[in-house]
Amino acid sequence: MKKKRMGLALSLVLAAGTLLSGCGNDENAGEKKDSFTVAMVTDVGGIDDKSFNQSAWEGLQKFGEENGMKKGKDGYDYLQSQSDTDYATNLNKLVRSDYDLIYGIGYLMTDAITKIAEQKPKNHFAIVDSTVDKPNVASITFKEHEGSFLVGVVAGLTTKTNKIGFVGGMEIPLIEKFESGFLAGVKSVNPNAKVEVQYAGAFDQADKGKAIASSMYASGIDVIYHAAGATGNGVFSEAKDLKTKDPNRELWVIGVDKDQAPEGEVTVGGKTYNVTLTSMVKRVDVAVYDVAKKAKEGQFPGGKTLEYGLPENGVGIAPTQDNIKPEVLKAVDEWKQKIINGEVKVPSTRDEYKKFEASLK
Amino acid sequence: MNSSRLTKFLIPVFAVLLGVIAGSIVMLVSGYNPIAGYSALLYGSFGDSYYIGETIRQTTPYILAGLAVAFAFRTGLFNIGVEGQLIVGWLASVWVGVSLDLPKVIHLPLAILAAAAAGALWAFIPGFLKARFKVHEVIITIMMNYIALHVTNAIIRSVLSDKGFKSETVHPSASLQSEFLQSITDYSTLHYGIIISLIGAIIMWFLLEKTAKGYELRAVGFNQHASQYAGMNVPRNIILSMVISGAFAGVAGAMEGLGTFGNISVKAGFTGIGFDGIAVALIGSNNAFGIILSALLFGALKVGALEMPSSADVPTELVDIVIALIIFFVASSYLIRLLLSRFKKEGK
Numbered sequence: 102m103k104k105k106r107m108g109l110a111l112s113l114v115l116a117a118g119t120l121l122s123g124c125g126n127d128e129n130a131g132e133k134k135d136s137f138t139v140a141m142v143t144d145v146g147g148i149d150d151k152s153f154n155q156s157a158w159e160g161l162q163k164f165g166e167e168n169g170m171k172k173g174k175d176g177y178d179y180l181q182s183q184s185d186t187d188y189a190t191n192l193n194k195l196v197r198s199d200y201d202l203i204y205g206i207g208y209l210m211t212d213a214i215t216k217i218a219e220q221k222p223k224n225h226f227a228i229v230d231s232t233v234d235k236p237n238v239a240s241i242t243f244k245e246h247e248g249s250f251l252v253g254v255v256a257g258l259t260t261k262t263n264k265i266g267f268v269g270g271m272e273i274p275l276i277e278k279f280e281s282g283f284l285a286g287v288k289s290v291n292p293n294a295k296v297e298v299q300y301a302g303a304f305d306q307a308d309k310g311k312a313i314a315s316s317m318y319a320s321g322i323d324v325i326y327h328a329a330g331a332t333g334n335g336v337f338s339e340a341k342d343l344k345t346k347d348p349n350r351e352l353w354v355i356g357v358d359k360d361q362a363p364e365g366e367v368t369v370g371g372k373t374y375n376v377t378l379t380s381m382v383k384r385v386d387v388a389v390y391d392v393a394k395k396a397k398e399g400q401f402p403g404g405k406t407l408e409y410g411l412p413e414n415g416v417g418i419a420p421t422q423d424n425i426k427p428e429v430l431k432a433v434d435e436w437k438q439k440i441i442n443g444e445v446k447v448p449s450t451r452d453e454y455k456k457f458e459a460s461l462k
Numbered sequence: 463m464n465s466s467r468l469t470k471f472l473i474p475v476f477a478v479l480l481g482v483i484a485g486s487i488v489m490l491v492s493g494y495n496p497i498a499g500y501s502a503l504l505y506g507s508f509g510d511s512y513y514i515g516e517t518i519r520q521t522t523p524y525i526l527a528g529l530a531v532a533f534a535f536r537t538g539l540f541n542i543g544v545e546g547q548l549i550v551g552w553l554a555s556v557w558v559g560v561s562l563d564l565p566k567v568i569h570l571p572l573a574i575l576a577a578a579a580a581g582a583l584w585a586f587i588p589g590f591l592k593a594r595f596k597v598h599e600v601i602i603t604i605m606m607n608y609i610a611l612h613v614t615n616a617i618i619r620s621v622l623s624d625k626g627f628k629s630e631t632v633h634p635s636a637s638l639q640s641e642f643l644q645s646i647t648d649y650s651t652l653h654y655g656i657i658i659s660l661i662g663a664i665i666m667w668f669l670l671e672k673t674a675k676g677y678e679l680r681a682v683g684f685n686q687h688a689s690q691y692a693g694m695n696v697p698r699n700i701i702l703s704m705v706i707s708g709a710f711a712g713v714a715g716a717m718e719g720l721g722t723f724g725n726i727s728v729k730a731g732f733t734g735i736g737f738d739g740i741a742v743a744l745i746g747s748n749n750a751f752g753i754i755l756s757a758l759l760f761g762a763l764k765v766g767a768l769e770m771p772s773s774a775d776v777p778t779e780l781v782d783i784v785i786a787l788i789i790f791f792v793a794s795s796y797l798i799r800l801l802l803s804r805f806k807k808e809g810k
Contacts (some may be wrong), residue, residue, distance in 0.1 A: 134603070145730075146507070147778070174772070174773070180771065181771065181778050183726070183767075183768075183782075184733065185723075186520070186718075186722060186723075186733075189651055190516050190651075191768060192569055193649065194506075194768065194769070194772065195513065197512065197648075198772075209727075212628075212723075212725070217649070220649045221649070234714070269729060270730075271627065272728070273626075273627040274627070302615070303730035305731075395630065
């Protein structure tokens with residue numbers, strides 16, 4: 102009996118072995134790579150999260166198309182992570198495929214990139230939304246608080262109930278930047294407005310976003326700003342549901358990362374409405390494109406931290422502004438200038454916000 | 463006897479094969495090449511030393527989670543709370559690893575024991591409620607999963623970090639990570655945990671099959687009333703079984719905390735290892751040796767699946783479906799048993 106089992110196990114292993122050798126990647130063998138290749142690892146959101154990861158992928162696609170590259174191992178590609186154990190595996194997978202530049206998209210990949218960059222000092226990495234102090238890593242960060250401040254101004258001047266909501270993804274310093282900037286923007290133009298802050302605890306759970314939005318709108322909140330990736334899609338769907346029930350009700354969502362106007366479109370009785378007030382765009386695509394371009398030209402900004410703020414157009418208010426009143430837009434422009442001039446220093450942490458709020462009084 | 467053991471072994475093997483076939487049909491229908499897909503899966507799990515390292519690393523917690531589920535199951539209990547017990551075990555191991563400073567011979571075992579104790583405590587609650595008040599353990603363990611997730615997140619934020627989202631890295635004296643193992647597997651995240659999980663499998667086998675207590679536990683699993691009639695203390699055995707099961711789950715968490723990650727970060731959702739552990743135990747027919755094999759299968763599927771989108775262009779969603787199909791067929795082993803017995807009859 103024992104022998105039989107062993108025999109079966111052996112033959113299974115053999116079968117696996119033959120399959121393997123039969124289907125090895127023969128196309129890569131012996132081929133010498135001369136063109137620039139670039140790839141990225143998404144976090145659990147994936148490239149269709151209508152937000153952060155998607156924006157990064159768009160930047161990479163644009164770069165690839167402009168340079169006549171193909172999607173795949175000899176051009177540009179992405180890998181999606183299913184859980185946080187996958188970050189290191191996926192990054193290593195790209196290292197092993199010899200990409201010239203590898204992006205880790207997102208704060209959550211900080212540890213994995215730090216470790217792998219140490220192990221593979223010859224490879225070039227870039228991390229978005231975090232800083233990794235290694236000579237072969239370029240760190241890309243954004244001044245999300247500045248962009249959030251501007252949409253805070255919009256929210257503060259648009260609300261009729263003086264109740265505003267903020268839905269965050271995970272309670273991490275990065276999202277607190279959004280929160281602090283947004284609160285500062287609201288309070289600067291409308292000290293009476295109340296902002297309710299809630300965290301969903303995840304970036305990929307639209308159902309939680311919908312539940313939070315539902316209770317927020319029910320409590321009289323009329324503008325919700327979400328910084329929650331794919332969780333925020335639930336906020337949109339709740340707003341659209343409510344709009345479908347009562348097209349006259351005024352309720353708004355402020356999108357994040359990308360221009361999320363397409364997410365807010367809803368047709369009721371043949372008439373099209375859009376619940377997206379505007380969006381705080383964070384041009385991950387611009388930054389990703391930028392760094393890829395520099396790397397291709399041999400000027401990879403390794404060891405540096407690139408910070409994209411309002412002057413660099415790294416953050417800002419989305420081009421779709423149809424739902425914003427002209428006088429509000431004027432105010433946004435004024436505040437934008439003040440931030441660029443340095444007249445207003447937007448808080449980026451909760452502690453800074455407390456001081457900021459105290460200074461308003 | 464011999465032929466029935468053979469059937470027992472053949473069922474999971476056939477199930478995996480059927481799953482693979484069903485998976486290829488799905489891939490064909492959606493316009494992808496199944497051969498390319500599966501060879502990517504194989505390459506991504508055993509293709510070279512790096513992937514083998516990753517597969518073994520992924521297998522490590524699966525073995526322990528599978529043992530946890532199986533141990534409770536052998537005593538007639540459904541421990542759906544392995545996930546939660548794993549999370550508190552992870553937390554406890556990192557906590558000990560970060561906050562104490564001891565020589566490695568004490569620190570590392572202490573961190574692992576802390577994880578086992580935390581998992582055991584988490585499983586004690588449903589065990590006690592079941593034994594004392596006849597509350598069904600499935601409901602309590604599921605609820606305890608959520609409590610574990612959110613309590614752990616709160617502790618990471620408030621105690622283990624300054625409102626951050628992850629703890630510090632555990633001291634080297636409590637770490638399972640090994641530069642040697644990483645170097646022979648081309649910097650995979652392989653760590654010494656695999657040895658601990660194999661020891662865990664031996665412990666489970668020994669406990670259940672070779673000790674009087676194990677006999678008692680199994681007897682309770684077969685028939686509570688008969689066991690009680692025979693003079694066994696059924697409630698105490700129920701609690702004991704849950705506690706041991708929870709300890710296995712806690713150690714599975716320590717594998718992640720001390721080995722794979724070296725720290726703990728705020729979790730958006732469950733790790734899934736505990737839930738997969740249910741399937742691992744099922745496929746391994748609740749047998750310590752079988753669980754090692756089925757954990758390896760799961761580890762290989764999980765790690766290999768990451769290769770499918772990049773080298774075979776199979777979208778991630780489809781990979782999930784294919785893997786679910788394999789699990790589905792394995793779980794529906796009854797069907798296969800039926801088929802096998804038909805074949806046998808015809809053969810005679």
